[in-house]
Amino acid sequence: MREIPLKEQSIVLIGFMGVGKTTIGQAVAKKLYRDFIDIDEEIERRFGMPPKEIFAKYGEAVFRQHEKEIISEICHKKLKVISLGGGAFLQKEVQDVCLATTTIFFLDLSWDSWKDRISLLIDSRPVLQGKNMEEIKQLFDDRQPIYGQHHSRVVTDNQEIEEIADYIADSLKLAWELYA
Ligand SMILES: Nc1ncnc2c1ncn2[C@@H]1O[C@H](COP(=O)(O)OP(=O)(O)OP(=O)(O)O)[C@@H](O)[C@H]1O
Numbered sequence: 001m002r003e004i005p006l007k008e009q010s011i012v013l014i015g016f017m018g019v020g021k022t023t024i025g026q027a028v029a030k031k032l033y034r035d036f037i038d039i040d041e042e043i044e045r046r047f048g049m050p051p052k053e054i055f056a057k058y059g060e061a062v063f064r065q066h067e068k069e070i071i072s073e074i075c076h077k078k079l080k081v082i083s084l085g086g087g088a089f090l091q092k093e094v095q096d097v098c099l100a101t102t103t104i105f106f107l108d109l110s111w112d113s114w115k116d117r118i119s120l121l122i123d124s125r126p127v128l129q130g131k132n133m134e135e136i137k138q139l140f141d142d143r144q145p146i147y148g149q150h151h152s153r154v155v156t157d158n159q160e161i162e163e164i165a166d167y168i169a170d171s172l173k174l175a176w177e178l179y180a
């Protein structure tokens, strides 16, 4: 398959759950006049239920299989901004298809900042259910290496959503100019 030119590649946001992929992805899409696709919302639309219910009714493996298939399909589309779910990059096939077809930004938030956000996440994120803080920290640490494969890393501690989105949009415009 022919390589997608840099400027036309979809932008993919990765990172641990709750770092802001969905929120920031929406803002980046607006700034770049692109369509926004959130993979969790896409899975929810196709199943007619949110990830938490899919996990409870069908199990994580079924969720991951659909997540992988949907990402493989959507990454080949041009000119989108795509936010993945926090665990999507656990799958090698997802890493490979995103690296080959898109420009990937890793949203990097420290544990100290992330833990202050937990009340916003605890009810809706199935992988946090039933875990104590120590176990959640372990999950946070265990998952960091999977986000190591990316094209650009953005440290998001103490940054407003709009500031992060501006940074991503501006750095993309610079890269498109430099590598045109
Ligand atoms: N930079 C930020 N500053 C303050 N709050 C933020 C920031 N980014 C995101 N949030 C808040 O954190 C919460 C989680 O954000 P969001 O749903 O975008 O995370 P996510 O990375 O998409 O998570 P998931 O991996 O579970 O899909 C939301 O309530 C959002 O408003």
Ligand SMILES: O=C(O)C1=C[C@@H](O)[C@@H](O)[C@H](O)C1
Residues within 6 Å of the ligand: 016, 017, 040, 051, 052, 084, 085, 086, 087, 088, 124, 125, 126, 127
């Ligand atoms: O980090 C995870 O494993 C997940 C994050 C969410 O975005 C959802 O994709 C789902 O709740 C699983």
Ligand SMILES: [Mg+2]
Residues within 6 Å of the ligand: 021, 022, 023, 038, 040, 083, 084, 085
């Ligand atoms: Mg999200």
